[in-house]
Amino acid sequence: xxxxxxxxxxxxxxxxxxxxxxxxxxxxxxxxxxxxxxxxxxxxxxxxxxxxxxxxxxxxxxxxxxxxxxxxxxxxxxxxxxxxxxxxxxxxxxxxxxxxxxxxxxxxxxxxxxxxxxxxxxxxxxxxxxxxxxxxxxxxxxxxxxxxxxxxxxxxxxxxxxxxxxxxxxxxxxxxxxxxxxxxxxxxxxxxxxxxxxxxxxxxxxxxxxxxxxxxxxxxxxxxxxxxxxxxxxxxxxxxxxxxxxxxxxxxxxxxxxxxxxxxxxxxxxxxxxxxxxxxxxxxxxxxxxxxxxxxxxxxxxxxxxxxxxxxxxxxxxxxxxxxxxxxxxxxxxxxxxxxxxxxxxxxxxxxx
Amino acid sequence: xxxxxxxxxxxxxxxxxxxxxxxxxxxxxxxxxxxxxxxxxxxxxxxxxxxxxxxxxxxxxxxxxxxxxxxxxxxxxxxxxxxxxxxxxxxxxxxxxxxxxxxxxxxxxxxxxxxxxxxxxxxxxxxxxxxxxxxxxxxxxxxxxxxxxxxxxxxxxxxxxxxxxxxxxxxxxxxxxxxxxxxxxxxxxxxxxxxxxxxxxxxxxxxxxxxxxxxxxxxxxxxxxxxxxxxxxxxxxxxxxxxxxxxxxxxxxxxxxxxxxxxxxxxxxxxxxxxxxxxxxxxxxxxxxxxxxxxxxxxxxxxxxxxxxxxxxxxxxxxxxxxxxxxxxxxxxxxxxxxxxxxxxxxxxxxxx
Numbered sequence: 076x077x078x079x080x081x082x083x084x085x086x087x088x089x090x091x092x093x094x095x096x097x098x099x100x101x102x103x104x105x106x107x108x109x110x111x112x113x114x115x116x117x118x119x120x121x122x123x124x125x126x127x128x129x130x131x132x133x134x135x136x137x138x139x140x141x142x143x144x145x146x147x148x149x150x151x152x153x154x155x156x157x158x159x160x161x162x163x164x165x166x167x168x169x170x171x172x173x174x175x176x177x178x179x180x181x182x183x184x185x186x187x188x189x190x191x192x193x194x195x196x197x198x199x200x201x202x203x204x205x206x207x208x209x210x211x212x213x214x215x216x217x218x219x220x221x222x223x224x225x226x227x228x229x230x231x232x233x234x235x236x237x238x239x240x241x242x243x244x245x246x247x248x249x250x251x252x253x254x255x256x257x258x259x260x261x262x263x264x265x266x267x268x269x270x271x272x273x274x275x276x277x278x279x280x281x282x283x284x285x286x287x288x289x290x291x292x293x294x295x296x297x298x299x300x301x302x303x304x305x306x307x308x309x310x311x312x313x314x315x316x317x318x319x320x321x322x323x324x325x326x327x328x329x330x331x332x333x334x335x336x337x338x339x340x341x342x343x344x345x346x347x348x349x350x351x352x353x354x355x356x357x358x359x360x361x362x363x364x365x366x367x368x369x370x371x372x373x374x375x376x377x378x379x380x381x382x383x384x385x386x387x388x389x390x391x392x393x394x395x396x397x398x399x400x401x402x403x404x405x406x407x408x409x410x411x412x413x414x415x416x417x418x419x420x421x422x423x424x425x426x427x428x
Numbered sequence: 429x430x431x432x433x434x435x436x437x438x439x440x441x442x443x444x445x446x447x448x449x450x451x452x453x454x455x456x457x458x459x460x461x462x463x464x465x466x467x468x469x470x471x472x473x474x475x476x477x478x479x480x481x482x483x484x485x486x487x488x489x490x491x492x493x494x495x496x497x498x499x500x501x502x503x504x505x506x507x508x509x510x511x512x513x514x515x516x517x518x519x520x521x522x523x524x525x526x527x528x529x530x531x532x533x534x535x536x537x538x539x540x541x542x543x544x545x546x547x548x549x550x551x552x553x554x555x556x557x558x559x560x561x562x563x564x565x566x567x568x569x570x571x572x573x574x575x576x577x578x579x580x581x582x583x584x585x586x587x588x589x590x591x592x593x594x595x596x597x598x599x600x601x602x603x604x605x606x607x608x609x610x611x612x613x614x615x616x617x618x619x620x621x622x623x624x625x626x627x628x629x630x631x632x633x634x635x636x637x638x639x640x641x642x643x644x645x646x647x648x649x650x651x652x653x654x655x656x657x658x659x660x661x662x663x664x665x666x667x668x669x670x671x672x673x674x675x676x677x678x679x680x681x682x683x684x685x686x687x688x689x690x691x692x693x694x695x696x697x698x699x700x701x702x703x704x705x706x707x708x709x710x711x712x713x714x715x716x717x718x719x720x721x722x723x724x725x726x727x728x729x730x731x732x733x734x735x736x737x738x739x740x741x742x743x744x745x746x747x748x749x750x751x752x753x754x755x756x757x758x759x760x761x762x763x764x765x766x767x768x769x770x771x772x773x774x775x776x777x778x779x780x781x
Binding site: 105106147151154155158161163164165182185186187188189190211213216217219221222223224225226300301385386388389390391392393 | 458459500504507508511514516517518535538539540541542543564566569570572574575576577578579653654738739741742743744745746
């Protein structure tokens with residue numbers, strides 16, 4: 076698969092290394108910098124470098140794995156590292172990692188000397204189907220998710236399913252949450268396909284990867300800066316981001332997809348109550364999510380969740396704005412939701428336990 | 429004067445307040461934030477607010493005046509302030525100040541929640557003719573000038589010469605350096621006009637302001653992201669930025685225009701030696717600069733200047749790239765300059781003292 080639009084290119088193949096080699100040959104970068112974490116350094120970068128015999132002048136920047144690295148302290152260290160290692164405007168940054176690496180690295184590249192080229196090699200399922208596609212880059216501000224960032228498209232995103240082989244199961248599950256979301260907001264038939272695989276949802280085929288990347292890319296192409304239709308991709312994320320932030324505040328971060336799965340369950344109820352999702356569809360989707368992710372208590376007071384929700388980037392003038400499903404495979408954006416409606420949905424979630 | 433292009437709008441008038449009022453009425457911002465320093469708070473914002481009787485819901489963010497505020501520490505405090513004061517994506521940031529305020533504020537707005545609208549009210553001559561026009565935003569990284577930043581266009585830049593009345597003379601002189609630069613790179617007739625005013629160069633007319641803003645805007649429109657022709661605006665800035673950085677490192681910052689004036693003197697010599705600027709033109713321009721700015725010893729070792737020059741954003745693959753004059757009113761970009769040539773030019777400068 077190869078998707079091209081004016082701002083970005085995404086390709087999915089089991090042989091991305093040659094394509095990257097060609098890219099490097101075609102572009103005369105002054106220097107290549109790889110951003111990795113300790114895991115992707117060991118499991119992914121070594122492999123990538125072994126396929127780049129011509130690459131002589133490069134540097135490796137390593138961060139600690141985990142969401143905590145998406146912060147100003149790490150970002151500032153990386154700016155200094157680039158400056159000290161002689162990066163110039165014609166340098167290339169290659170992000171080899173999951174969502175943390177591509178979010179942080181994308182923002183680093185977008186803002187170092189007012190912007191240098193960057194390329195993504197997503198190594199987690201989540202990054203392949205979501206984070207590394209679409210040009211949303213950024214870091215957290217304290218516990219506020221992606222509060223600081225930029226829309227900046229990678230010159231290329233090379234998706235190679237070979238990296239999935241080294242992933243632990245919980246990482247696959249986290250990425251699956253976004254795949255399910257893509258299906259739910261855009262493609263009822265794809266929802267059916269995914270649900271038919273249960274309980275082996277996590278055996279991800281290349282075709283499924285491709286379909287998710289297609290959905291994401293189509294939406295992003297239509298609305299790069301999230302003025303409208305792109306907000307659909309936020310289904311499950313209003314509540315999901317609030318939960319992630321609260322977990323970070325507790326010093327017990329959870330995986331993005333786990334938070335999104337809980338968020339989708341809450342927002343499913345809102346979809347049923349406020350956006351016309353039928354009871355039958357509500358129950359059907361709820362069952363899919365629960366069978367993959369289980370049900371765990373939220374562990375936070377409603378007040379704390381509501382307060383965190385107040386920082387959601389989709390809010391306008393103090394009003395909560397949600398993206399909800401009106402049917403399986405179809406979403407609606409900018410739906411006004413009151414505090415009381417959120418409370419009702421959270422209480423409904425609590426009855427599942 | 430009113431200049432419009434797809435990315436930005438600049439207007440120059442003695443009645444910008446009404447225009448801003450109209451803008452606010454036409455756009456339903458959830459909240460308006462003003463960024464000021466202690467001086468522009470007292471002398472400029474109060475005046476602006478008195479002309480905005482309809483504006484009820486606003487907040488004022490104040491930073492300390494001076495280049496030291498263009499740093500991550502201040503930026504991060506401002507992100508937190510915006511988040512805590514309930515800024516959302518539909519909020520507006522209004523930068524009321526000189527280049528520090530518009531550079532910092534522009535970057536703040538460009539990256540808060542991945543970008544909110546911002547407007548510039550430049551209050552210094554430098555900001556009017558240069559910093560607030562053209563979408564270069566950013567902060568310093570340690571002593572490295574504008575090492576972190578983004579190209580982000582203000583929705584509108586309202587230039588009101590009334591603010592010049594409160595400026596001290598050294599601030600006018602600093603801005604005049606950029607006006608002279610605009611003339612030197614683009615308009616021989618304008619150089620003649622400015623030189624005829626000597627020794628009263630600092631009595632700036634609205635027409636002169638307008639001509640400088642026109643030159644800057646035309647170049648920026650042709651090449652927003654500085655791929656080519658925009659580099660012309662860097663005349664005097666390769667050396668100038670290095671000197672500014674060294675002064676910051678010493679804890680004795682100098683005004684941008686003073687550094688640029690020294691930079692232009694050095695780069696004039698390089699222009700004569702490497703770009704075909706005639707001896708006569710070289711001497712003529714040197715006299716203009718010296719009669720306004722005088723001559724002061726640089727006070728840094730050549731080695732330190734060369735090392736700092738190594739961080740210049742125009743460099744590629746370790747080579748210095750300069751913008752030089754080939755004639756009065758005409759500039760050439762991407763000229764390779766060796767270390768030895770820089771040394772020669774610095775030594776020539778030293779003979780002026």
